[in-house]
Amino acid sequence: MEMSGVVPFIAMIVQQLAQVGLAVVAKVAMSTGMTSFTYTFYSNILCIYFFRKYRSAIPPLWPAFLYGFFLLGIMGFLMQVLGFLGLQYSSPLLSTAILQLVPGFTFILAVILRMETFEYKSLSTMAKTIGTLVSIIGALVATLYKGPQVFGISPLNTILTTPSAWAIGGLLTMICSLIASFFIISQAFVLKKYPAELILMLFYSCCVTILCAVFSLIIERDLNSWSLSPHSRLMAIIYSGLFGNVFQVCIGAWCVRKKGPLFVVMFHPLGIVIAMAASIFMGEIIHVGSLVGSIIIVIGFYSVIWGQSKEWQKKEKNLGSHNKKMPLLQDKIDDDPEVNI
Numbered sequence: 001m002e003m004s005g006v007v008p009f010i011a012m013i014v015q016q017l018a019q020v021g022l023a024v025v026a027k028v029a030m031s032t033g034m035t036s037f038t039y040t041f042y043s044n045i046l047c048i049y050f051f052r053k054y055r056s057a058i059p060p061l062w063p064a065f066l067y068g069f070f071l072l073g074i075m076g077f078l079m080q081v082l083g084f085l086g087l088q089y090s091s092p093l094l095s096t097a098i099l100q101l102v103p104g105f106t107f108i109l110a111v112i113l114r115m116e117t118f119e120y121k122s123l124s125t126m127a128k129t130i131g132t133l134v135s136i137i138g139a140l141v142a143t144l145y146k147g148p149q150v151f152g153i154s155p156l157n158t159i160l161t162t163p164s165a166w167a168i169g170g171l172l173t174m175i176c177s178l179i180a181s182f183f184i185i186s187q188a189f190v191l192k193k194y195p196a197e198l199i200l201m202l203f204y205s206c207c208v209t210i211l212c213a214v215f216s217l218i219i220e221r222d223l224n225s226w227s228l229s230p231h232s233r234l235m236a237i238i239y240s241g242l243f244g245n246v247f248q249v250c251i252g253a254w255c256v257r258k259k260g261p262l263f264v265v266m267f268h269p270l271g272i273v274i275a276m277a278a279s280i281f282m283g284e285i286i287h288v289g290s291l292v293g294s295i296i297i298v299i300g301f302y303s304v305i306w307g308q309s310k311e312w313q314k315k316e317k318n319l320g321s322h323n324k325k326m327p328l329l330q331d332k333i334d335d336d337p338e339v340n341i
Contacts, residue, residue, distance in 0.1 A: 008255050012267040015251045018243040020274040023092035024282065026084055029236035035225045036084035037216035039236070040077075040208065042228075046241030047205035068190040069200065073207020075183045080208060081215075083176040090169025091284050096275040097294040098139045098173040100268060100301045104132030105181035107304060113185065124310035131303025138300055142293025143170025150286050265305055269298045 029039055087095045107128050110116040119125045144167055190200065216225075228234040255264050272294050280286060 008259050008263065011251050011255055012264065013270065015248055015255075016267055016271045016274055018247060020092060020096060020271050020278055022240055022244055023087055023095055023275065024278055025236035025239045027087055027092060029233045030084065030088045032230060032232055033222070033224055033227075034233055035216065035220055036081045036088060037212050037220060038225045039084055039240075040080045041212035041216060042237045043080075043240040043244055044205040044209040044212065046237065047244070048202065048209060049241075068186070068194070069203040070207060072183065072186055072190060072200070073204055073211065075179055075186065076204050077208045077211040079176055079179045079183055081212070082172050082179065086169045086172030086176060088169070089165045089172065091279055091290075093272070093275045093279045093284070093286070093290055093294070094142055094166070094170055095173050096271045097142055097290070097297050098170060099177055099180075100272070100297050101135050101139055101174065101177040102180050102184070103265065103301065103304045103308070104128070104135045105178050106184055107132055107308075109181050109185055115185065124307040124314075127307030127310070128304045131300040131305075131307065133300070134303060135297050135300030138293045138296025138298075139170070139174055140293075141296060142290050143167055143174070145289035145293070147288030147292075150288055150291050269301055272298060 026039060030036065083095070083099075086098075107116070111118045118129075146166060187200070191197065194200070220226075228237065252264055276286060276291075276294070
């Protein structure tokens with residue numbers, strides 16, 4: 001395999017490492033007294049800094065687009081705050097595993113909104129349906145059942161061993177996954193009418209930052225949650241700015257262009273393995289519920305992706321057969337002197 005063929009594999013592994021690292025550093029920062037509101041606020045401030053140079057490229061905006069951006073901002077605010085709050089109550093492993101529900105939830109919402117037809121006789125549709133149900137069952141197992149200890153060593157760090165409301169954390173992360181699915185579908189609608197991803201990210205980050213600041217000032221009474229001391233908080237914020245949304249969006253977009261969307265999503269469960277290794281290293285005890293639930297989620301995830309890949313192949317095949325007919329039509333047009341310019 002040539003080096004150019006290896007680079008996308010390395011890029012996706014790095015992306016998954018960065019994503020799990022983001023969960024770990026967020027857990028570390030919030031364990032020192034930061035809240036999900038303040039952590040989200042600082043993370044999005046950095047995103048605005050990175051995207052500020054695109055302000056001059058903003059084309060005229062219609063009110064409908066501003067409403068769409070604001071709606072995405074609200075969903076992004078809920079998604080990030082609930083995601084970090086669920087992480088605070090549980091662990092990087094549980095959060096990473098449950099986030100694999102997003103493809104299944106997206107499929108359900110697409111069917112409800114009639115963006116996708118439910119063909120009960122289609123093998124791909126049945127694979128996605130069964131995979132979604134299996135993933136949800138796996139998430140419930142990981143959330144509601146801990147069971148005996150499977151892995152665990154003397155912790156090098158006790159950050160992840162503090163008692164936590166495991167079930168609350170899991171349920172919050174499931175709600176975060178559902179909102180993420182709404183966000184993906186809404187984003188597709190907005191980008192179809194306004195195809196400017198970087199401008200969308202700028203407005204999105206601005207909206208999330210403003211909402212976080214407002215709600216934090218109303219809800220949070222402890223000013224210490226805004227402090228960037230100790231240094232672990234500042235390092236976590238810098239990490240989230242460097243390897244958070246901006247980095248992962250760029251890597252994901254580049255790999256989609258090089259290898260296609262299926263290649264990118266196939267790497268997502270790798271994050272569960274990385275999160276498990278990171279959790280053990282940081283001192284978390286791995287229980288039967290987390291392990292079994294994660295395995296069930298991965299099985300359901302790949303079932304959904306398999307069904308989606310079959311539909312992509314079918315669409316590409318139909319598109320290819322359509323394009324083959326076009327040259328014949330073009331030749332006929334070119335041969336007719338009445339239609340030549």
